[in-house]
Amino acid sequence: MSAAAPPSAGVRRPSLTRQLLLWSLGALVLVWGSFVFMGYQTGVHEADELTDGHLASVSALLLNLRANAVGEAPQVTPRVATPWLKSHDYQQSLSVVQWDAQGRLLHHSGSAPMPAFSAAEGFANMALGAEGVVWRSFSQWDAARERKVMVLLELRERDELAQDIAEQMIEPGLWLLPVVSLALGLALWRGLRPLYALSADVAALDPASTQRLASRHAWSEFESVVASINTLLDRQQAAMVRERRLANEVAHELRTPLSSIALQASALGGALDADARAQAIARIGQDALRAGHVLNQLLALARASRAELHEAKAPVDLCAVARQVCADFAQAAWQRGDDIALSAPQALWVSGHVLLLDIAARNLVENALKHTPEGTHIAVQVGASEGGGAWLQVCDDGARSRVDDPSAEGVGSPPDSLHLGHEILRRVADIHGGEFGPAPAVPPFTTCFRLDLPPAVVTPPG
Template sequence: MRPAPSLTRHLLAWVLGALTIVWATFIVVGYKTGEHEADELTDGHLASVSSLLLPLAQGGLAPNGVPPRMIAKPELKAHDYQSSLTVVVWDAQGRLLSHTGDAPAPPFEVPEGFASVSLGTPAQAWRAFSRWDPARTVKLTVMLSEAERDELAADIAEQVTEPGLWLLPVVALLLGLAIHRGLKPLRELAHDVHALDPHRAHKVQAPGRYEELAAAVDAINRLVDRYQLVLTRERALANEIAHELRTPLASIALQARSVQDAPPGPSQAAAVARLQEDALRAGDVLAQLLALARTSRAELDEAAQQLDLDAVARRVVSEFAPDAHAGGRELGLASPGPFPVSGHPVLLELALRNLVQNALAHTPPGTQVEVELDPAARSLQVSDDGPLRAGAPGEAASARVQPLRLGLGHRVVEKVAALHGATFEPDVRLPGERRAWRILFPASAPQLQA
């Protein structure tokens, strides 16, 4: 398996890439700046020498004619910035008065100021500075080889840029160490996340409570809380399922033995009926188990959407109406119109089906069951009038049928309500000896844009 890429190396690569661009820019700019400043330095040197020698030329720099060229000894040039200068002096008529240095004498017509001239055979480039004295009796030109000038400029530029050449490796090393040390809290957080035990309510602590890691730590802790809540619910569900299944399964085994041992007759028929009832009850428990598993999966995977609860209620009532009529019960819907909510359509329909099915299954014939929606109060309820037991006229009102609605069906409704931020209120007393099982939704959320 290919190892995961390192965040440290990824971050270091991007930082060094940006730093290299900046470093290269500074190196180029520094080198060009060094060359420019070196050229300015040599030009200033030429101007300074001319200012120094021009007063001497006015007093007669070479009274006895043109002096011989001075032969410069290489060993005398011991300084890197020592330049080989050529000084040429003319009088006002253009006669050469003095010529000192290696360069050939330039034409007398060289203009005042700085100029680049090509002299000798083969031709070589020279940088020259010429000026007249105030009385315009003497003209002096100071020259420097362009090659020597460029060598000096390159040397100065290299001295300026040399620190930058070793600066990048040092900065890269120190930057790598700094990033490695700076990401230590992230590595500690990863270690804490790996150490999480899903069976223990242990939360992650942000190393040093860094602001950048606080959001990640909060998200991880919310996930841990959510997982622990789901785990707690599933444990409670497992215990309740075991309890709910234990009775019908034991009764099924007992009734099966009775059917086997009992002779044909009324007792055997009663045992068969009891066996069928317990089998249906066990199947109902398993159906509710699948419904709870479906709500758990939707809680973790599915996204909520805008829906009309009125349309869901009309669909459920229309499907259950024939069965209710066949069982001698009346099923109706009281709704003023659209009831927009944000949620899971399948789960809300499942919860409403459970409430209607329980009302129809646990009330005697003649009961009026009604699904009531109130968008203003954000409530959905299933109510019934709970008539007296059949065949027991004159019994007190306290002897009304007590629907057995505290099993897994209501656990499904409670879990669906909690998933939608709603509250489930079982067995709410209503006027007129009616009772209801109600879901109260939170305040209406903004409508989703199409």
């Protein structure tokens, strides 16, 4: 049996490594994207709180400072450039406005346009100036409600600060993603090396040899796979041995009658007297029947294999099968002077293939008729075993008949040297999970062959 042909080079098979890598990276990107989104939102939220807290802190600080003069114009305090500070050093853009209780301006510093006075306190977004620029503000009265302080920051700068903080939080993730992806790919490749080795060893196996998978694949995940492959190889080897032996035996069994037919046919072409010619023709007929019997056995083997593959087991009345077989062979037994007796209960249901069980019963009875002298007593027996299974056996006293009458017809007949009938019965037993072989013969019988079937839960039809 040759190894399976490799897949076509033009057909690209899906890769398990690529599949695992894609799924792992997809899950990683999904989780990473979720964390980036949450981190960005958290950064924006924390920056907003930081800015609002800063505005409130500056307002509380300024309430403790006294303004002695009423301010007439905004005062902008210049600040020395500090390039070493970050670009979002927003403190230099804070604007401060102070009023007294009557709403008179006490102090105004910063670049914010002058807001309108109101008694409201707390945070607010204000659109100031001709261009309507939005400012974030916090205003607060002192304890005596004599002065009110408002601190303002342009909303754009606050958003830029929030974005900067959020980007600083997600930036490590942007650099980490490709590094983790590369490390994940290397880890998957390294972790799947045993699978690559197993695949290579399986591809290198030769079904025709006795090679087996090595024990170096003793990973717990591979135990069942390696054991199954080795079991399949053992079964294939056993099947190949049986098929080779069967082929050799079939060739030998057919060679004898075919050679005899050819020899007798050649003799018919010569000068033979009437008796010799009649003997040659009779011998040709016998050899043709023998060859036909071998071919029938081979067909039965083929039907057994086909039934194993394509037919499901069903409830079968083994007693009904035995009764039908006995009825079919009754005429042939009567013509030989034999008698067939059936010993069986009314019904005995088993789970199996009715076709195969019929073939098995017919082979047992046919072998008893074919390889025993005339006048043989044949018994077909069916019964239930102690374990809940069933058995069918055929017994005969053919050996005793040969001893009592050595000249009886059938003694010199060629036996089925290949035991093709027994090979069929063994095949049927294997398909049903049972056993076949010789059984102890109870006198007056001298030979018994028995088919044992395992117990099974069977629900009879109807």
